[in-house]
Amino acid sequence: MYQRIRRPIVIFTALLFHLLLIFHLLFSPVIIVFASYKGIVNASFIAFIVILLLSLFFGRAYCSWFCPGCGVQELMSVFVRKKSKNSKALFIKYFIFAIWIGAIITGYFINGFRQIDLTYGMTDVSFERKIILTIGAIVIIVPLTAIFGQFASCKYVCWQAPFMIIGTKIRDYFKFSGLRLKAEAEKCRSCTICNLKCPMNIDVMASVKSQKMNNVECILCGNCIDSCKHKVIKFSIKK
Ligand code: SF4
Ligand code: SF4
Numbered sequence: 001m002y003q004r005i006r007r008p009i010v011i012f013t014a015l016l017f018h019l020l021l022i023f024h025l026l027f028s029p030v031i032i033v034f035a036s037y038k039g040i041v042n043a044s045f046i047a048f049i050v051i052l053l054l055s056l057f058f059g060r061a062y063c064s065w066f067c068p069g070c071g072v073q074e075l076m077s078v079f080v081r082k083k084s085k086n087s088k089a090l091f092i093k094y095f096i097f098a099i100w101i102g103a104i105i106t107g108y109f110i111n112g113f114r115q116i117d118l119t120y121g122m123t124d125v126s127f128e129r130k131i132i133l134t135i136g137a138i139v140i141i142v143p144l145t146a147i148f149g150q151f152a153s154c155k156y157v158c159w160q161a162p163f164m165i166i167g168t169k170i171r172d173y174f175k176f177s178g179l180r181l182k183a184e185a186e187k188c189r190s191c192t193i194c195n196l197k198c199p200m201n202i203d204v205m206a207s208v209k210s211q212k213m214n215n216v217e218c219i220l221c222g223n224c225i226d227s228c229k230h231k232v233i234k235f236s237i238k239k
Helices: 002-019 023-027 031-036 043-058 061-065 068-076 088-111 127-148 152-156 161-173 193-197 204-210 223-227
Strands: 180-183 233-236
Touching: 002 061, 002 068, 002 127, 002 223, 023 043, 031 043, 031 088, 043 061, 043 161, 061 161, 068 127, 068 152, 088 152, 088 161, 127 152, 180 204, 193 204, 193 223, 223 233
Parallel strands: none
Antiparallel strands: 180 233
16 A cells, blocks of 8 residues: 555655755765765755654654655666575665765864855856766665665665664654554464565564564565555654
């Protein structure tokens, strides 16, 4: 049910951002670093703050419903059937995030917030550079997915994922209401279909049985909900 709505949305977002060559404008990890060393609050600064704030309620739903990079991986999962492993490589994204956010914080710490310029890095970008920046994202996402399996880029290297994981952790710590998975373990028939359908290769059945549905890699795509014939799992906004 949810996939009929989610897949077209996230694939449309991917096509929109990549065909219009605007992927880098809001989500570039590079332009915001340059902005920080000039003391400029740019559009991607706002975008990353919004993503963090949204995750306080929606967890990682942005990943599977709206992220252009996720949309590319959704398209690729038609051809790439292998699941990416939940190995130590999951921690790579935290190293990338720490270095990247450290560089940004240092930039603003040294230079302060001097001005707001939402067009910084947008208006002065040549067509060739836009192509290079857009292809740059594809060059990371496509081989990782092809080699390591579905959604490998999300799991291993995405610099945005830790924002949402932090937001989700804050929400869970303070027990805020928000979008999450709930399960009725007693209804589970141990068919493992939910495990097969989870793009993040989470052991959903084990989560159901242990009543721990707050796996940080869950992107709230709803595949497990749609695939469970016994209606064990559902979305909930309750704590
Ligand atoms: S698909 Fe439903 S019944 Fe089957 S293992 Fe998962 S939660 Fe249990
Ligand atoms: S656990 Fe369910 S909602 Fe979360 S990523 Fe896996 S299939 Fe999607």
